[in-house]
Amino acid sequence: MTVKIPQITNEDAEGLIGFIKSTVESAGCKGVVVGLSGGVDSATVTKLCADAIGAENVLNVFMPSRVTPVEDYKTTSELSTLWGTEYKVVDVQPAVDALAAVLLSGRETPLERGNISARCRMIVLYNLAKKRNYLVVGTSNQSELMMGYFTKFGDGACDMTPMANLYKTEVRQLARIIGVPEPIIAKPPSAGLWEGQTDESEMGIRYEDLDGILYDLEQDRSDSQIAVDTGLPIEEIDRIRRQVKSMEHKRLPAIRPRDF
Structure with a gap:
């Protein structure tokens, strides 16, 4: 592959740290809430926030469900302890089950239940943020946003999104620069919405x-x-282009009439 995506630098990391600090200050908030899953995206955002405003002002919330791997409990707790952030566990399974009982017909797909889980988690984050006068920090990266690989009003909801301009491969570079542990960086990316789910298998690339x-x-x-440039089949290029276009509605504010 001959595509040369720009390399992430220390200056890039410092710029994102400054962005977080100034955003929190401008909003008049006391700190931030970050959902911590044990993956590289949420770990990187957590470390950036701790560096920007102090770990004592960062609340990490781990929100397991029935399909959450046992090792994620240990991983998230250890990351929070490593960086000195506040750590809270909120089991979202009862809320997911309650909504599923009302909404699902017995013919649901894993994605449908996964979307319910993602939206329950965002309710938790905003509830805690409101109580503390904190901002909710999103953990999505540019690859996910362009592909629409997020739940609208779920993990896609946030008050600021520091990594929105970084591709997933750039997030890994940034993570190494700021000191995210290598096992976290090397971990197969997963939204953790159903057992065995991974980002790459779901997107097919x-x-x-x-x-x-x-x-x-x-x-x-x-x-x-x-x-x-990439050495990939043109059919695959066309598939990704169409996916990016079709997901535009998820990236934009709600469409409103132009003539009022």
Whole structure:
């Protein structure tokens, strides 16, 4: 693959730390809430926030469900202890079960129940943020946002989103710069919404390949040129382009009439 996505630098990390600090100050808030899952995205955001406003002003919330791997309990607790953030566990399974009993018909897909889980988790984060005058910090990256790989009003809901301009492969670079433990960086990405779920298997493409396509799309390159740059089939380029286009509604504010 010949796509050359810019390398992340110490200056980039410092810029994001400054962004978080100034955003919290401008909002007149006392701190931030970050949902901590044990993956690289939430770990990186947590460390950025701790560096920006002090770990004592960062509340990490781990929100397991029935399908959450046991090791995630240990991983999230250890990360919070490592960086000195406040740590809270809120089991979302009772809320998910209650909503599923009302909403699901018995023909639901794993994605449908997964979306309910994601939205229950965001209720938890905003409830805690409101009580403390904190901001909810999102953990989505640019790869997920462009692909629509998030639950609208679930993990896609937040007050600020520091990594929205970083592809997944860039997040890994940033994580190493700021000191996220290597086992977290190397962990297969997963939203943890159902047993065995991983990002790459669900999207049908590795992040290394996906990010090359997405970067070239943003450079307004043609499908044929992207195929040359990435070494991937042009059919795959077309699939990703169509996916990015179809998910635009998830990235934009609610559409409103233009003539009023």
